[in-house]
Amino acid sequence: MKALLFALALLTSATPCLAAEDAPRLFAEHCAACHGSDRLGAIGPALLPENLGRLKRPEAEKVIAEGRAATQMPGHADKLNPEQIKALAEYVFTPLAATPHWGMAEIRGTHVINVDPTSLPAEPQWKTDPLNLFTVVETGDHHVTILDGDNLKPLTRFQSRFALHGGAKYSPDGRFVYLASRDGWITKYDLYTLQIVAEIRAGVNTRNVAVSHDGRFLMVGNMLPHTLVALDARDLTPLQVIPVVGDKGVSSRVSAVYTAPPRASFVVALKDVKELWEIPYADDAGPVMNGFVHSYEKGHEEGISPGGRFQALRIRIPDFLDDFFFDRTYERVMGASRDGARGLVVDLDIKRKMAEIDLPGMPHLGSGIIFSKEGRDFMATPHLKEAVISIIDMTTWKTVKRIPTLGPGFFMRSHENTPHAWIDVSMGKDKDAIQIIDLGTLEIVKTLRPAPGKTTAHAEFDRWGKKVLISVMEGEGELIIFDAATFGEIKRLPMKRPVGKYNVWNKINYSSGTSH
Numbered sequence: 001m002k003a004l005l006f007a008l009a010l011l012t013s014a015t016p017c018l019a020a021e022d023a024p025r026l027f028a029e030h031c032a033a034c035h036g037s038d039r040l041g042a043i044g045p046a047l048l049p050e051n052l053g054r055l056k057r058p059e060a061e062k063v064i065a066e067g068r069a070a071t072q073m074p075g076h077a078d079k080l081n082p083e084q085i086k087a088l089a090e091y092v093f094t095p096l097a098a099t100p101h102w103g104m105a106e107i108r109g110t111h112v113i114n115v116d117p118t119s120l121p122a123e124p125q126w127k128t129d130p131l132n133l134f135t136v137v138e139t140g141d142h143h144v145t146i147l148d149g150d151n152l153k154p155l156t157r158f159q160s161r162f163a164l165h166g167g168a169k170y171s172p173d174g175r176f177v178y179l180a181s182r183d184g185w186i187t188k189y190d191l192y193t194l195q196i197v198a199e200i201r202a203g204v205n206t207r208n209v210a211v212s213h214d215g216r217f218l219m220v221g222n223m224l225p226h227t228l229v230a231l232d233a234r235d236l237t238p239l240q241v242i243p244v245v246g247d248k249g250v251s252s253r254v255s256a257v258y259t260a261p262p263r264a265s266f267v268v269a270l271k272d273v274k275e276l277w278e279i280p281y282a283d284d285a286g287p288v289m290n291g292f293v294h295s296y297e298k299g300h301e302e303g304i305s306p307g308g309r310f311q312a313l314r315i316r317i318p319d320f321l322d323d324f325f326f327d328r329t330y331e332r333v334m335g336a337s338r339d340g341a342r343g344l345v346v347d348l349d350i351k352r353k354m355a356e357i358d359l360p361g362m363p364h365l366g367s368g369i370i371f372s373k374e375g376r377d378f379m380a381t382p383h384l385k386e387a388v389i390s391i392i393d394m395t396t397w398k399t400v401k402r403i404p405t406l407g408p409g410f411f412m413r414s415h416e417n418t419p420h421a422w423i424d425v426s427m428g429k430d431k432d433a434i435q436i437i438d439l440g441t442l443e444i445v446k447t448l449r450p451a452p453g454k455t456t457a458h459a460e461f462d463r464w465g466k467k468v469l470i471s472v473m474e475g476e477g478e479l480i481i482f483d484a485a486t487f488g489e490i491k492r493l494p495m496k497r498p499v500g501k502y503n504v505w506n507k508i509n510y511s512s513g514t515s516h
């Protein structure tokens, strides 16, 4: 009998059929020390499906087996068999049973102030144009390069939090840059002294961050948990956690939060509730009308300022919004619906939908641009699922032209000093192509393939609109800099999967050719 049991035990250990319940045990043994027993992250990143972004399962298995270069993640192939590795990869792609709690106490517990912001020197500690710098996010090895836009040489390169995502945001004077990671870390970096000032983890999975136009506040929009978190821009002290709950009691992930400077407010789109929120931040912003979502008593959690400084106004809309874009007045918001079938125009003053836009094919409104033609404003947007750029008349809200491209694309850029817009088509088979549109004729005038076969995307102009920087988004990638007028190549800089790059001047002046 003993021999039979032994043989059975041998058989089961040799059979690569791992019970699902073994995955949590393996995780606790091999991963929890760095990634947290709750998978919310510790010295290593959070291992949740929401945070793993576009990482594919086979890639996850490879990382578990072989480790990740230039990080502290070691390979586990010598300790785990292929089935165990598969089970672990399966486990990290399984959503948590309940939305994790990440309230004021947890947020405060992560706050690090490296430098007293009041002790910083008033002038840059280097000589170049401070308003023509670029912050370049390199996700290949989780670094950021600060690039001098005049001589195209890096000023410095530093390690960032894991998986930065979304546009870097600047203080109104362009001195500080704020970076958000998918894991919820917000970093404040001083461009004058080239050092990190403060960091805080505002969420478990963060969508993006907005900076108030007066530079006083940051508003962080989270997917996990369902919150908005207000921070003091000086040192990132948390001010308030606002639960994102619709008027029927359903909570929602945040799709995006952006600043509306003339309104002194943050505007927030929601993924799971048919509402658009506006959160005024001016000192005299008080309860001016019915419809506030949160009062201190009802809603917000452990706010520092009594009464909850930030109060959200809700606007009911007929759809969930995945992304949005302002008109020049910031009175109107163009939103893309979650199913990608149509667009809505919402008037923030009248507080309701005022038009629908014919926009199938998942428009990527956040990276659209505004340009003027014969005295009228037009908006141009790429689509994630259609090989086309849509041009929308911002007076009639009609789609006046659809420019066929080589494939669906992610990003679009222009500048006040150029007659062109640059797009990528990186979501299709021609992922190595960059196309240039003449905004006068609305025709494609040039297609570039500077790195054949490699994913090439995300253009950004320098402050003068004379140079265009493009990313070759590969592990061993590069930035390629073009002359905006001749389309000729100027320079290449090797980089590790450079994704986004953000010019200080264009951002702080809310250039109509770039994202805000």
Ligand code: DHE
Pocket (backbone or CB within 6 Å): 053, 054, 139, 164, 165, 166, 167, 168, 207, 208, 209, 255, 256, 323, 366, 367, 410, 411, 458, 499, 500, 501, 515, 516
């Ligand atoms: Fe992004 C910006 C959402 C996938 C690179 N992306 C943004 C913003 C949002 C968003 C809401 C605006 C943030 C801001 O600037 O404040 N991104 C999404 C998605 O929903 C999507 C499709 C799925 C997801 O995984 O979240 C997505 N994004 C990606 C990528 O796969 C990209 C190409 C590579 C990456 O880093 O993950 C990517 N997103 C970017 C970049 C920006 C961005 C470079 C900044 C655009 C800009 O120029 O301002």
